[in-house]
Amino acid sequence: MKGIKTVAKYLSVFAVISFFASPMYWVLICSFKPTPELLSLKPTFVPHSFTLEHYRRLFQQVDFLRYYYNSFLVASSTALITALAATFAAYSVYRCRYPGRRFMFRLFLVSYVFPKILVLIPLYILFARIGILDSPLALVAAHVTLTAPFSVWILRAFFESVPKEVEEAALVDGATRVQIIFRIFIPLAAPGVAAVGINAFLMSWSEYLFASTLVISDQFKTLPVGMSFFLQQYAIEWGIMMAGSVLIALPPIIGFAIAGKYFIQGLTAGSVK
């Protein structure tokens, strides 16, 4: 009886893992298959041979490095600005007291239910008027809006875990409030700040709607826009697409490996009391 239960348990776990992991495994191995094997009508579930030709051709045929650089620039700027702005705002909302504080908190919370498309048209017109349309700056400005308000919410659990007594002790010792924030508070809440930064990086790295409308010229295009163009071709170069997918997915996965634990901590602490 106990044996059957154990088998059932591991079967269910295996089913869940393979449901979510097998599509990703498939893309990974396909990116290393030579073209004849890749397009064979009898797919191989364990690759018979290994090649890097798709990766080589990706860099030859697509301006991949430029898109990569653009995406990296936009996503890291977004992450940095989001982390700073959200940390300050969260400190203000959770640790200071002033009229309108509750309203502020609600405003940030509501702002992530805005339809992106509602913001897009006015922002497009606004950016065109002030002359920053078609620049990485426009994209960063739009992406911070998508990420920062929600980040204030993620930070809540981390900020509440810093005891008020620590701040009080520092104040007694003659430290200023600004010193307290930078020397004591941010280091103690660092996992939360990291979680927020990673989340912002992921969102910005992946974002397509703003990236495809606020940026027009090829030299500023980000990865999602650059690659999606090839998805629309009549004859899709599948090998190149597979290799591109692996390389686009890599930075978010690395980022998640580094700070994913904190991200999950922030995500769950925000929703589960």
Place this chain on the structure above:
Amino acid sequence: MRTLRQKIAEDPFLGLLLVAPLLFWVIVTLVYPLLYASQLGFYNVRYVGAPARFIGLSNYSRILGDPNFWKACLRSLIWTVCNVAFQVLGSLLVALVLNQRFRGRTLIRNWIILPWVLPTVVLAIMWTWILDPTHGVVNYLLKSGGLIASPLKFLSSPQWVMPTVIFINVWRWTPYFAIIVLAALQTIPKELMEAALVDGASVMRRFWHITLPTIRPVLSVITLISFLWSINIFDTIWLLTRGGPLDFTTTLPIYIYKRAFQDFRFSEAAAMSVIMFLFLLGFAVAYLRTLFREGAEG
């Protein structure tokens, strides 16, 4: 005399100074666009720089009489309801499975969120490849299993496209919500479960009388979040199908985008997005109420 604690708390100047950058950003990029879009809805702007003429409620009456608008609303409704239902039920199922004691559970519980970490364009390329009628592995498996005679056009036939796109989005978001449900499951006191076990309560009874009541608040929160996020989704649908074939996946955000950037009817698109926002606002208020009932406010 004021205590030190009060002194820390009552420094309105510093508080306002710290919140100012984000507040400014939100006003410029969210509040102003909202007001501007509402104003734009009363004019006949067709593209940037075009002369604007005040036309009152014409845009709104044209939208309400536009059958394509109502079709997009219906598709959004189907899209959203299916997504919410499958994401919430799926995440509950996945969380229950991963809540068991098994080898390597910490690792799996952290990495199960990977589908959500993938950039949307990778998601689109991945599934377009897997579901491809000629080279796709899913059609190969179905065919060699004898389930189908000819390959299914998952992303290009009218009857399959909507279920397929919904499936892909559910695949992506289920782990994200499962992580939240899993954290809630772990708050159930062990003693309670053990006592029920001693009393001989069956698996179903334990689930209905202990598990479900404990995680119900979390389930209602994720239902609302899933609703608000699903209805707004643009990237996933657009990258997979561009709203096609023949508008079969043109949900409201896709329709608004097409009206603005393909038909160059900025004002009409703005008016539509205002209608959508007002509708969502109702749900946003419900969402805030649910959150605050859990006592979440700082």
